[in-house]
Amino acid sequence: MPLKIAVCVKRTPASTSVAIDASGKVQTKGLPHGINPFDEYAVEEAIRLKEKLGGTVTVVSAGEAEAEEVVRAAIALGCDDGVVLCDPAFAGSDGSVTASILAAALRKAGAQLVLFGKETNDGASGQMPAFTGAWLDWPSVVNVRKVAAASDAELTLERPMEDGVDTLTVKLPAVLSVTKEINEPRLPSLKGKMAAKKAPVAKWSAADLGLAADKLGAAGSPTEVLAMEPVPSRPGGVVIAGATPEEKAKALVEKLKEAKFL
Amino acid sequence: MSYQGTGVWVVAEGRKGVLLPSAFELVTAAKALAGQRGEGVTVMVVGAGADAAEALSVCGVAKAVVLSGLPELVDDAVAAALASAAKAAKPRTILLPADVFGRSVAPRLAVLLGSGLASDATALELDAEKRLVVRRAGFGGNVTIKVLVKSPAGPELATVRPLAYPRAGTNGSKGAVETAAADVAAAGGKTAFVSFAPDTSGEIDIGAADKIVSGGRGLGNPEGFAIVRELAHALGAAVGASRAAVDSGWIPYKHQVGITGRSVRPKLYIALGISGQIQHMGGMKSSDVIVAVNSDPDCPMMKAANYAVQGDLYKVVPALIAEIKKARGA
Structure with missing residues (x-):
């Protein structure tokens, strides 16, 4: 049976310079959006694994209907088809519940290997890969910088840590998240762009996934965002005066001496 | 019937037998929460041994437990063992470090326990009902987000950013040191550690x-x-x-x-x-x-x-x- 690879992508605001509105929540509607930058590396790695091992790549995104645009953009790079998970019942789901939705979809799609970017540029929690692995009861390895060896049964992975690099093996089915070091994402070809227009992109709801409404959305989530606040800025200090770089260096070293750094 | 737990757990991360300093930071955070609830702190040591537990036991915690028999550096097994231990001991709150280990272990632990998880906390507090509320950065640090960990079905979980809290001093009251056999049955042995290449650049971290x-x-x-x-x-x-x-x-x-x-x-x-x-x-x-x-x-x-x-x-x-x-x- 050909290997079924899936890559999970999120449509996020292109910039993190956001404002908090009167309701105390960040409003991102109307801002330019695109694929989460970290996901580009997951898409590229999924395509490379397909090129090596055969099989297909399905792009999966949970979110509003607009997520279809980032799914098609990933298909243009060489993925085969896509799924958008979209239902008013999903709105307000926290990370764990969102991962349970992704997990149900990945099961339905028959995925055996699932890739994520290491985090998103908006939430940046980096917890979705392990959440999804846990809901599927599959192993998960996060922050992978290299797939050192791959077959349709097992992967050998490198994971950079603060003290060095771990090498791990993991049996499929499995979930991974990848860092920016892992590859150099390609650009879409004209042929890819044409294919992306025609590729099948399914829309699945809670009912399609057999998910119970009371386990979804804000009410079904075990965490709740209470408030969002702007970050206070640090008060500034003194400007080091001097007519030349040498004078400024001298004045700064005096300050560092006073503070006992020298 | 919602979950009832008591006490605050700290998951102390060790790598290849060496305890990471995040454990002492988490103890500081845990003691502040436990103090407000009149509860004790239990440290669960993974990836390090009795000497690590001894070092942590003098930081004013009730107990430091070494989980023994874990396969080296297999996060799925760590999550399974912590879940099994937590189901037996029923803590109210579990804190983990917000590093690669925490990103790997905490979500799995949350699913196994039916818990809510707030990640990358920079500050922890309790609401009027003494439930865990964390502050974290969002949108690239432009916004501080306050998250309530309702967690009706399991312990409250949070990962805490490195350096968010000072390290606990080792002059607190002496707690018990115990060893418990890790139950890794739920992990299924699908991940294996192969090798480690230490960073040899000699640079200051x-x-x-x-x-x-x-x-x-x-x-x-x-x-x-x-x-x-x-x-x-x-x-x-x-x-x-x-x-x-x-x-x-x-x-x-x-x-x-x-x-x-x-x-x-x-x-x-x-x-x-x-x-x-x-x-x-x-x-x-x-x-x-x-x-x-x-x-x-x-x-x-x-x-x-x-x-x-x-x-x-x-x-x-x-x-x-x-x-x-x-x-x-x-």
């Missing part, structure tokens, strides 16, 4: 450094890090970098400071050619003293710095290195 000299886009080219390293060497400092410098491929990711990199809290942080994108500031603004060298006097880093030096860093920094050497009598 930014996470543990008292002084950091960082370079950014203003260096203009990768060769610019030579001057960053030279200043760092003169000061005995570690070398950091902004995301712009890392994304340009000038220096490896492990040097990256910021929300998407690593949090640092040195006594002295010198930013060379770093404008101060908010996601960078989010990782270093708690430094005691910030020095900025930049050609743009109005950039955020210059506004936030205790000492702002306007000028061409390629002229200022060599003069600075010469003055430092003079001051040190070298």
